[in-house]
Amino acid sequence: MxxxxxxxxxxxxxxxxxxxxxxxxxxxxxxxxxxxxxxxxxxxxxxxxxxxxxxxxxxxxxxxxxxxxxxxxxxxxxxxxxxxxxxxxxxxxxxxxxxxxxxxxxxxxxxxxxxxxxxxxxxxxxAAASAQTIQVLQLSKLYQLSAYAHTDPNRMLSDLETLFSVRLRVFDVLTGLVMLEGASSVPMPDSARERSYVLPGGSGVSLSIIEHAEEEISSFLLIHLLQVVDVALSRILPSIRSRAERSAQTFAAVLEGRPPADIEQILGLGGDSNGYQVVAVSAEDGDRVARAASIKNLPVLCASGHSSSLILMSVGMQVEVRQFLTELDIQGGASSSYVDLRDIKVAADEALKVFLSAGPHQLWKEFEGVSVSLLARSHKEASAVVELVLGDLAKTDPRNSKLRETLFSYLTNDRRATETAVSLGIHRQTLVYRMTKISEITGRDIGSSADLAAFWLAFQAWTSYKSIAD
Incomplete structure (x- = not known):
C-alpha cells in the first residue's frame, strides 16, 4: 500500500x-x-x-x-x-x-x-518519485514472498496481507468456496472496501482484496500480486482437477461392480462406520458438487449422470456432506444406509426417489419409512435374515434343499396346499409331512402371522440374492 x-x-x-x-x-x-x-x-x-x-x-x-x-x-x-x-x-x-x-x-x-x-x-x-520508490520496495518484497507460492501458499498470503495491510482470500468462482486465505490479523474498519479480480490463468478462480478506503493497492502492484497468486494456484488446481477425475472414475467402477481394493479407505468405511449412503442432487449441480468436494478433499465419490448426480459417502460423513451442500445452496436427497457395495444401484435409485420427493425449498431430505427390501437390502443383511429365519433349512444338502423348495413354493402359491402339491409333483399328504418337518427345523409355525412374515422376508432375501446360497 x-x-x-x-x-x-x-x-x-x-x-x-x-x-x-x-x-x-x-x-x-x-x-x-x-x-x-x-x-x-x-x-x-x-x-x-x-x-x-x-x-x-x-x-x-x-x-x-x-x-x-x-x-x-x-x-x-x-x-x-x-x-x-x-x-x-x-x-x-x-x-x-x-x-x-x-x-x-x-x-x-x-x-x-x-x-x-x-x-x-x-x-x-x-512526490511521484517517493511513491515509486515505495512501490519498487514493495514489489521486491512481493517477489521474495512468492518463494512460498508452491511450498506454503497460505503462509505467502498471510505475509502479503501484512506487506500491503490488506486481507486476501482466493475463492473458486463456480462454487464460491475459499481455496486460500491469509491468517494475518490486519485490523479492518467498517469503511473498508472489497474488490475481486479473476486470476489471469483462466482457472475460474478470483482474488478478493479487503483494503482501507482510499488506500487501495496501486494498479502497478496489483498486476504483480495477481500473477504471484496465480502461480500459487498453479500447483493446487491440477490436484483439485485430478481428485475430481479419480472420484468419477472410482464411482463408475463401483457402479459396475468393480470397486478398487482400497475403497473402504477412500470412503472411511469400516471401524466405527456403520455403512454407506448415496446422496442424489440435480444433474445441473453435478459439476459444482464434484469440484466443491474436491476442493474440500472430502472422503466421498461424486459422479454425474443424465437425470441426476450422485455422492457416495460413509454414514459418518452425513453431517459434513449435508453442511457443505447447504453452503452451496444445493438440494440433496439421501438414501438409507447400506453395508454392501454390491447394493450401490439400489441405494442410488432410493436416493433419487428421495431427492425427487423433496419440496422446492427443502435443501436436504433423508430416506424415511421402511425399505421395500426390508432386512434384505444387502447381501450381508440378506444372508443374516436367511440364516436367522431358516436355520438349517438354509443349508444346501438335498434334504434341506427339498424342504426349502417346498416352503418357498407354498408361499408363492399363497399357502394353497393343492396348488403347491401340484406344482411340486407330490401328494398332498407329502406336503403336510414336509411342512411339519419345516416347523420342527426352524421352530416357526406357518400359521402364525409373525412367523409367516419372517418366512416371507427370508424367501424375498433368498430370491433377491441367490448368490448367498451358492
Missing part, C-alpha cells in the same frame, strides 16, 4: 508556491501524478488522467463559450486541474469559465507572478 498520493489541496497548502484557487474548490481532492506545461490550444491531446496543466494563457481562448468548452475538455480528458500563471499573456477570465469549473469541481488555480512553473513541476515529481 502506497503513501497517500499528492492532491491539488496539497499543492495549494505549500506557501512557497503561492497558489490560490479561482474555481472548482470542491475538486481539490483530485490526485496529481504529474505536472506539464503546455501553451497549445488543445492541451487535452498531450496530457492524460491525473496530470496537471500549467499555462501562462497563450493557448487559452478568449471568448466566454470557448473558455467554457476549454474547461470541459480538460475535465473530460481526466486532467486533475489547471494552473494559470499570473502574467501578461493571460486573457480575461469570463464568468462562464468559473461556472463550468465549479459545476464540474474542476480546480482552476492561479500562481503568484514570481512562482516558476518549474517549482510546481519539481514538487509533483518529487
Amino acid at each position: 502506497d503513501d497517500p498520493p499528492l492532491t491539488m489541496a496539497d499543492l495549494i497548502s505549500l506557501k512557497s508556491l503561492d497558489i490560490r484557487v479561482l474555481a472548482g474548490s470542491n475538486g481539490l481532492g483530485r490526485e496529481v501524478l504529474w505536472a506539464h506545461s503546455c501553451e497549445l490550444s488543445d492541451p487535452e491531446r498531450w496530457l492524460g488522467p491525473h496530470e496537471l496543466l500549467m499555462t501562462v494563457g497563450l493557448g487559452l481562448p478568449e471568448t466566454p463559450e470557448e473558455q467554457r468548452a476549454f474547461i470541459a475538455n480538460l475535465d473530460e480528458t481526466g486532467l486533475c486541474g489547471v494552473v494559470l500563471g499570473d502574467h501578461a499573456p493571460l486573457p480575461v477570465l469570463h464568468p462562464q469559465l468559473y461556472e463550468e469549473a465549479n459545476k464540474r469541481s474542476f480546480p482552476v488555480l492561479l500562481t503568484g507572478s514570481s512562482t516558476p512553473f518549474a517549482a510546481i513541476g519539481r514538487t509533483v515529481a518529487a
Whole structure:
C-alpha cells in the first residue's frame, strides 16, 4: 500500500508556491501524478488522467463559450486541474469559465507572478518519485514472498496481507468456496472496501482484496500480486482437477461392480462406520458438487449422470456432506444406509426417489419409512435374515434343499396346499409331512402371522440374492 498520493489541496497548502484557487474548490481532492506545461490550444491531446496543466494563457481562448468548452475538455480528458500563471499573456477570465469549473469541481488555480512553473513541476515529481520508490520496495518484497507460492501458499498470503495491510482470500468462482486465505490479523474498519479480480490463468478462480478506503493497492502492484497468486494456484488446481477425475472414475467402477481394493479407505468405511449412503442432487449441480468436494478433499465419490448426480459417502460423513451442500445452496436427497457395495444401484435409485420427493425449498431430505427390501437390502443383511429365519433349512444338502423348495413354493402359491402339491409333483399328504418337518427345523409355525412374515422376508432375501446360497 502506497503513501497517500499528492492532491491539488496539497499543492495549494505549500506557501512557497503561492497558489490560490479561482474555481472548482470542491475538486481539490483530485490526485496529481504529474505536472506539464503546455501553451497549445488543445492541451487535452498531450496530457492524460491525473496530470496537471500549467499555462501562462497563450493557448487559452478568449471568448466566454470557448473558455467554457476549454474547461470541459480538460475535465473530460481526466486532467486533475489547471494552473494559470499570473502574467501578461493571460486573457480575461469570463464568468462562464468559473461556472463550468465549479459545476464540474474542476480546480482552476492561479500562481503568484514570481512562482516558476518549474517549482510546481519539481514538487509533483518529487512526490511521484517517493511513491515509486515505495512501490519498487514493495514489489521486491512481493517477489521474495512468492518463494512460498508452491511450498506454503497460505503462509505467502498471510505475509502479503501484512506487506500491503490488506486481507486476501482466493475463492473458486463456480462454487464460491475459499481455496486460500491469509491468517494475518490486519485490523479492518467498517469503511473498508472489497474488490475481486479473476486470476489471469483462466482457472475460474478470483482474488478478493479487503483494503482501507482510499488506500487501495496501486494498479502497478496489483498486476504483480495477481500473477504471484496465480502461480500459487498453479500447483493446487491440477490436484483439485485430478481428485475430481479419480472420484468419477472410482464411482463408475463401483457402479459396475468393480470397486478398487482400497475403497473402504477412500470412503472411511469400516471401524466405527456403520455403512454407506448415496446422496442424489440435480444433474445441473453435478459439476459444482464434484469440484466443491474436491476442493474440500472430502472422503466421498461424486459422479454425474443424465437425470441426476450422485455422492457416495460413509454414514459418518452425513453431517459434513449435508453442511457443505447447504453452503452451496444445493438440494440433496439421501438414501438409507447400506453395508454392501454390491447394493450401490439400489441405494442410488432410493436416493433419487428421495431427492425427487423433496419440496422446492427443502435443501436436504433423508430416506424415511421402511425399505421395500426390508432386512434384505444387502447381501450381508440378506444372508443374516436367511440364516436367522431358516436355520438349517438354509443349508444346501438335498434334504434341506427339498424342504426349502417346498416352503418357498407354498408361499408363492399363497399357502394353497393343492396348488403347491401340484406344482411340486407330490401328494398332498407329502406336503403336510414336509411342512411339519419345516416347523420342527426352524421352530416357526406357518400359521402364525409373525412367523409367516419372517418366512416371507427370508424367501424375498433368498430370491433377491441367490448368490448367498451358492
